[in-house]
Amino acid sequence: MAVSKCSRLSGPLIQELLNSVDNFLFDCDGVIWRGDQAIPGAPEVINLLKKNGKRVFFVTNNSTKTREMYAEKMTKLGFQAKTEEVFGTAYCSAVFLKHIAKLDGKVYLIGGNALSKELQKLGIQTVGSGPDPVFGGQSDWADVPLDPEVKAVVVGFDEHFSYMKLTKALKYLNNANCLFVGTNTDTRLPLEGGRAVPGTGCLVRAVETAAQRKAQIIGKPSHFMFDCVVSEYGIDPARTVMVGDRLDTDILLGSNCGLKTLLTLTGVCHLDEATAHQESHCAERTGMVPDYYVETIADLLPALQG
Amino acid sequence: MAVSKCSRLSGPLIQELLNSVDNFLFDCDGVIWRGDQAIPGAPEVINLLKKNGKRVFFVTNNSTKTREMYAEKMTKLGFQAKTEEVFGTAYCSAVFLKHIAKLDGKVYLIGGNALSKELQKLGIQTVGSGPDPVFGGQSDWADVPLDPEVKAVVVGFDEHFSYMKLTKALKYLNNANCLFVGTNTDTRLPLEGGRAVPGTGCLVRAVETAAQRKAQIIGKPSHFMFDCVVSEYGIDPARTVMVGDRLDTDILLGSNCGLKTLLTLTGVCHLDEATAHQESHCAERTGMVPDYYVETIADLLPALQG
Incomplete structure (x- = not known):
């Protein structure tokens, strides 16, 4: 089934996406948490993705925490996360x-x-x-x-x-x-x-x-963050999805690197910004149009639990 | 006599320019002084211009001195200068x-x-x-x-x-x-x-x-600095010359405001930068080509003394 860009990810499309990728890259703030609160359902999504054999990485532009600090925060919020899965700009700059x-x-x-x-x-x-x-x-x-x-x-x-x-x-x-x-x-x-x-x-x-x-x-949308993940894990871009709340960093990084892209609306960007990019038919803006969007990554939960 | 742009101002051209303008706008640093030292001959040039009936103004982007502080510095360095002749960005912002x-x-x-x-x-x-x-x-x-x-x-x-x-x-x-x-x-x-x-x-x-x-x-090359001088003194742009050492601020301001422009080489810009702008034949860069240049404003001295 051919799907146009910026489609709402729901129903059978979710399972289709889950079948087509092995690797999930998640931005953090606005995607899996907001400040010091997990997005409701996000820990379950991450943990079930892993249980289902997906590889999960956390890719953040924030340079104020080490990999260890991120892993610790995630554990506290109920995410199963390892230090080596975290790619922040502090680590990637090094x-x-x-x-x-x-x-x-x-x-x-x-x-x-x-x-x-x-x-x-x-x-x-x-x-x-x-x-x-x-x-x-x-x-x-x-x-x-x-x-x-x-x-x-x-x-x-x-x-x-x-x-x-x-x-x-x-x-x-x-x-x-x-x-x-x-x-x-x-x-x-x-x-x-x-x-x-x-x-x-x-x-x-x-x-x-x-x-x-x-x-x-170093940070998104520069491809270097993704290069870091590839050099350590050898993942295939075609079987990877970038999940983020920002069009000009997360989604553009995904487009720049040939990944599938999923916008979540729990962060800073609104859906009308994505559709405005799409309707502009402007070559420079197409990289900021996600393949899919969800209201929250918790929308993936039923398909993962099913 | 038709004169091409970026001409060396010397010989009879100096007297021709002096006859064609009533008002001189001088940038300060790199033009009439460098740091705490007057450019040799600059005080005599300013003082003789005034003696010959020209109006002289000082137009500087530096916001760290009041008009009074500038007038005091000038007096100390041998320039005849009044507070009301100084247009700095501190004053012009106010x-x-x-x-x-x-x-x-x-x-x-x-x-x-x-x-x-x-x-x-x-x-x-x-x-x-x-x-x-x-x-x-x-x-x-x-x-x-x-x-x-x-x-x-x-x-x-x-x-x-x-x-x-x-x-x-x-x-x-x-x-x-x-x-x-x-x-x-x-x-x-x-x-x-x-x-x-x-x-x-x-x-x-x-x-x-x-x-x-x-x-x-507020500062050069925005025309507001010149607007300030005009609103207080009603000077005619066509009979005004802007003298400066920077192409992207002083000379561009002059071009933006329809003034004659004179580059002096005692400051930050070199002649080859001006000729590069001229030879580019690029519309955006023509405003940075001065009408004339001198090695130092002291080159005007013989014509003023004569």
Whole structure:
């Protein structure tokens, strides 16, 4: 049966999708939980998928938790999850620097403890974490001493972001050989009740503007997150589905990597945004049209229990 | 005599230009001074232009000094300059908010004391100046209390820029009626010896990314700076020359406003950048080709003394 894109996943279509894939990639916030609350039914869906022999991975742009911290949170919320199933941008940035860029030196880090820990686990030393308030005047800023062993600047989420950090990043990046990595470009971090705080994308744009260079972005929709899963598990894109609540990151990642895509409406995107992309017939926007959508991933539950 | 663009201003061309204009707009840093040193001969040029009946104005994107501070610096360096001849983005932002946007409320200010003073001189109260380090966690940031009287966010140069300031700006700008002004978008502040520190443009981009809105930009190349001079002095664009060292701000402002344009090579731009724009025959780049160039504005001295 030929199915048009952006179809509601229900009835026999659910079983058809379950039969056609072996691997599930889930975004986390807005998909399997919201803040500190599991989406009702989500733990049962994940656990039954595994029981039915599917491989499940968690793919998140958030750089503020290590793999271990994610696995621990999941266990607490009732998900069966292992550390090695978690692919966050903190871990994937470390993999990129170590195995792709073959970094031989330290990282100047605009980012938090989790990012620093993931880098250190792969043997990469970091400098720069924590508060770094400004001092003195223009000449002091321009002449601020650098660590000569730093060979990369990494920008992740950092609530201690400051003008001094921006200045140091500019100075390191004046060296064209210094690598420049951004964990992700999400402009906002959505919280419960429609609230939001500035996301890593704001910090990445500030540093890019100062450095007059573009960062290599690790997070969705860049295909690198999926490359990480493939390199460790050898999964087949054609038999993989990406499940997410954001069209411009989750669904676009899936499209970019040749995966099936499933939008869930428990997060930040509404269905009319997906249909608007579809009806635009604009080539640039087709990647943001999911194959399927559900109100919540709990909609998969009856087919899994049946 | 028809003259092609980007001509070296020398010999009889100088006198021809002097005869054809009544008003000189000078950028400051890189044009009449570098850091704390006058460009040799620049004070004599400015003072002789005035003696010869020309009107002289100083038009700068820098928001870290008041008009009075600029006039004082100029006097110290040997320039005859009056406060009312100085048009900096601190002053012009205040004019924009007071007289164009008719702001009735306070400003949430990401910026320094000079910007705050210029706003206060026009009766606009500001909140937000000075250090504002982060505290608590995500919910504290999202729930940080706002001042209900704030009706505009202004972003200028601020060495105390922080994640907390970014968060507050996002919250104020979530109100679509809140005005959003950026003093300028210069990506770097050049210092002596080829050094540079991050410019206001980095902070504006960070706030724009968080707010998912574009700021109204006051500084060059936006025509508003020139509008300010016109509204106070009624000068004729056709009899005005803009003298600057930057193609993308000074020269483009002049082109945008129908002024004659003169590039001086004592600042950040090189002649080959101007000729590259000219030879591109690209419509978008023609505005960055100056009518004339000089090595230094001191090249005007013989004609003025003669």
